[in-house]
Amino acid sequence: MEKLLLTKSDLKFVPESYIFPSESRPGNAKVPLFETIPVIDLKEEPTKLIPQIINACKDFGIFQLINHGIGEKLLQDVLEVTKEFFELPAEDKASLFSDDPRQIFRLYTSIDYMNEQVHYWRIALRHPCPVEEHIQFWPQKPAKYRELVGSYSVELRKLSLCILDLIGEGLGLEPGYFREKTELAAAHLMNMNHYPPCPDPSLTLGLPKHGDANMITFLLQEMDGLQVLRDEQWFAVKPLPNAFVVNIGYILEIVSNGKLKSAEHRVVTNQNVARTTVGSFIYPSFGCQVEPAKVLIDDNSPPLYREFVFKDFLATFLIDTNSKNKSPLERYMHEQT
Ligand code: OGA
Ligand code: NI
Numbered sequence: 001m002e003k004l005l006l007t008k009s010d011l012k013f014v015p016e017s018y019i020f021p022s023e024s025r026p027g028n029a030k031v032p033l034f035e036t037i038p039v040i041d042l043k044e045e046p047t048k049l050i051p052q053i054i055n056a057c058k059d060f061g062i063f064q065l066i067n068h069g070i071g072e073k074l075l076q077d078v079l080e081v082t083k084e085f086f087e088l089p090a091e092d093k094a095s096l097f098s099d100d101p102r103q104i105f106r107l108y109t110s111i112d113y114m115n116e117q118v119h120y121w122r123i124a125l126r127h128p129c130p131v132e133e134h135i136q137f138w139p140q141k142p143a144k145y146r147e148l149v150g151s152y153s154v155e156l157r158k159l160s161l162c163i164l165d166l167i168g169e170g171l172g173l174e175p176g177y178f179r180e181k182t183e184l185a186a187a188h189l190m191n192m193n194h195y196p197p198c199p200d201p202s203l204t205l206g207l208p209k210h211g212d213a214n215m216i217t218f219l220l221q222e223m224d225g226l227q228v229l230r231d232e233q234w235f236a237v238k239p240l241p242n243a244f245v246v247n248i249g250y251i252l253e254i255v256s257n258g259k260l261k262s263a264e265h266r267v268v269t270n271q272n273v274a275r276t277t278v279g280s281f282i283y284p285s286f287g288c289q290v291e292p293a294k295v296l297i298d299d300n301s302p303p304l305y306r307e308f309v310f311k312d313f314l315a316t317f318l319i320d321t322n323s324k325n326k327s328p329l330e331r332y333m334h335e336q337t
Contacts, residue, residue: 010197018119019203026234026268028202034228034235038063039243046166052171053163054260061230061263062247064240065163065218070155072242075220077144078152083276084142086123088195092141096125104128104189105137121204121269122195129153129188129280149190156190156218156280162214163246164282171256173293178215183285184255185215186286191279193227198269206267211279212249213317219245220278229264250329251284251313254305257292262329286311305332 019025027328029211038056040049040063056063084092098106101316107129131150138146164178166184178185206225219226219293226237226245237245253262271274284290291307 005137006029014198014200014203016120020205022179024205025203026201026205026207027190029237030126030226031234034230034237034274036236038226038248039238039240040065041067042069042162043067044058050166050170053166057167057252057256057260058231058249059261061253061261062237062245062265064237065244065246066240066242067153068159068244069158070152074148074152075242077148078278079220079222079276081142081145081148082192082278083194083274084146085125085139085192086274086276087236088141096139105134109147109253118208118250120207122193122206124194125192127190128202129190149206152278153188153190153280157285158282160188160216160218160282161185167216167252167260171259171293172295174295177293183288184251184290185282186285186288187283189214189283191281193225193267193275193277193279195267195269195275195277197272197274199271201269201271202290204269206269207265208277209264211262211264211328213251213314214281214283215252215255216249216282217247218280219247222278223270223273223275225267225270225275225277227265227266227268234266249281251290251310253329254290254332257296257301258295258304286314302334304334305329306334307330 022176038052038060040052040056042049042065046050050301053063073273090318093107096107098108107123107125109123127137130153131138131146135146138149161179165176169175170178174181193206196206209229221239222240222241224236226236227234239245247263247265248260250262253260288310290310290313291306292303292305297303313328313332
């Protein structure tokens with residue numbers, strides 16, 4: 001099967017269907033390091049921490065988070081067991097493959113393999129959390145996967161709500177806004193990414209330019225590959241040991257009425273070693289009504305976006321991702337008069 005192509009590591013050339021058009025492929029240009037990406041230390045005093053987070057989310061939409069309280073050993077174990085999952089023999093993984101982008105649990109390569117023009121140079125495993133509620137969707141192999149990734153997802157969930165509380169406070173929202181008041185952060189999805197070595201990284205992308213269709217994303221990574229778009233220029237994010245890369249998604253940008261920015265990013269491949277990352281995505285519930293928070297709206301700040309149901313946003317997201325014209329945010333903007 002063609003979609004299993006990437007599980008073969010002995011490819012000597014890039015197959016035609018994985019070559020991006022010249023305007024979107026990375027090419028051989030050297031991408032500068034993103035030296036100024038904010039580093040947020042969660043041990044900092046809240047009076048300093050909150051403005052630091054808000055400024056990072058306003059200016060960059062992305063930051064690295066250190067001293068976040070999740071143990072180093074657990075982070076390493078989760079990366080390790082994820083690598084082991086992708087190294088399992090193809091027959092252990094074949095039954096998990098799905099081409100259906102609406103499938104919440106699946107092993108897949110690109111987003112919409114059947115309909116897209118170019119395939120991404122990656123394999124991903126996606127499943128919902130927490131493990132107790134969705135155990136049937138979690139892989140049974142490797143044996144330690146459920147236990148390790150399960151513990152990690154519980155810690156990550158707590159951390160994400162803590163960061164959202166700080167963001168809510170910084171924006172002036174009522175306490176607990178992202179918890180019981182709304183269903184904006186009700187769902188938690190994990191996406192494990194594996195980017196195999198690529199014979200020619202100048203032609204391919206692990207993930208093309210995109211913003212995340214969620215509230216906030218926590219990425220665990222240990223190798224170069226992530227790049228962020230800033231002022232129409234790509235910058236490489238240097239992984240910090242045991243840190244998370246945290247980025248704002250489209251939904252939080254909308255809820256903040258454009259005060260916070262989602263960061264557009266992409267993933268480049270490398271020639272020699274596979275790269276594995278663990279993404280944790282905090283989402284609204286499917287039925288959640290999304291709109292700019294009322295307290296952020298007044299005569300001087302009219303709502304930039306109209307109200308919608310999250311599942312409708314998700315449904316159009318795939319179309320938007322494949323279209324060259326409109327960004328998913330533009331689709332939900334109020335008409336300019
Ligand atoms: C994503 C993503 C980045 C990475 O999964 O949405 O942007 O480096 N991942 O894997
Ligand atoms: Ni992303």
